[in-house]
Amino acid sequence: MSWLGAFLDALLGAVGCSLSFGTGCALRPTASFGWAVPIGVAIIAGISLMLGQWALLAINRVGRWRTLLTLATSGLGTLCTGVVEAGLVALLSWALLQDRVRLWVVLPAVLVAYAPYWLGFLVVLPYTGPGVARVLKVWHLLAMWLGLRPVLDMGGGYSLLIAAVAWLAQQGIDALIERAPMHLRERVFKLVSGSAGLTGRDLMSSARLGDHR
Template sequence: MTETALDRFWELIFGAIALNPKAFELIQTLPQSNRVALYTLLLAGFSQAIGQAIVLFVNRVKPIRFILSLLIASVLFAFSIGFWGLSTWLVSRILFDDNVSFGSVWSAMGLAYAPLIFSFFIALPYLGVPILVLLSIWTLLAFVIGLRVALDLSAWQAFWCVALGWVIFQILERTIGRPIAAIGKWLSNKAAGTQLVTDMRGLEQLLQTGPQISPGIYRTGNKAGNNTDKG
């Protein structure tokens, strides 16, 4: 029976976390490597969604919708990172090799996101931002190593492919990517069952207001109170 990348999933994950080039060599040769890349991105996205789940708590999202929101966030995360892979692939084709396959870049990029499986730690008070920065740099280094192995480039060539790919991705995200982002926001709101408040000022206001009481209950309470006073 042929061994697949899925059979060695956790070995590949821990190898990428350790920045071991052999892990990226393996994922380029084993079958089902693209699935491992996708599953790694989904895990990273789910972990990051857990780390940012305070937004769902503050918005008082119901338990079932809470889980659904985490799953939707994971898929949207993987989808958005895929566009970075696409832009990096285009840069590598233009600069170095017309025969570069997207699958090679995709598998390297997906596995490189293994460090972000720990991104649920960003929920820690005071330490969240430094941890996120550390994990982002860790992921960048893993992507450079993975791309260098996948495309047989020097470290600097791989770095510039990743960097230029990121710049193009940011430009596309702020232009033609806006309608896609709007769809993603709509899906997030649908999953949560409410119009999610995500800005800091809005979240602070939600925290200050506390649980909302419906107007009908409030009026009933007032009437009961008035009747008591009259009595």
């Protein structure tokens, strides 16, 4: 239990550091607990984001165990997104500055920068939800920039450039996945939740069809 308490302290300390725009937030926890802290930050961020889509689970009548599986899958999905974003950071540091940075060196800082998404459950709020989502995205960018500064060790301006380009590239990848004909996210949601995969767009379309009758 003492190890668990120390781990929770390190986890919450890293999150608090990132939320308050601290620098080097991933360095000390990673030294104490290896990859457990940054991975934990990213997974909980993904779970919180799915909780922000609680209406999606409700309209699909997802059962208790399927809900837990869907939340876990969302956490792992956010972890994978963080790995891709860290890969973009490493690639950009080489492409822009000819400075080779290993993926596993920048990955902890990128994962801890997902701490703002711990507030992802607030996306469920009516009217303000979309605005909250935008704020969290920008907050993540700023947290990533400050987290990467001591890791990249190349000045605040270059670190901001690399973080911003990687962040924009990740937003582009998300948009492509969202609009791809394969509907990958909807397919994964259907598989994991065991539901018909109804979305808010489906309900709005049904409502418009009903109005025209």
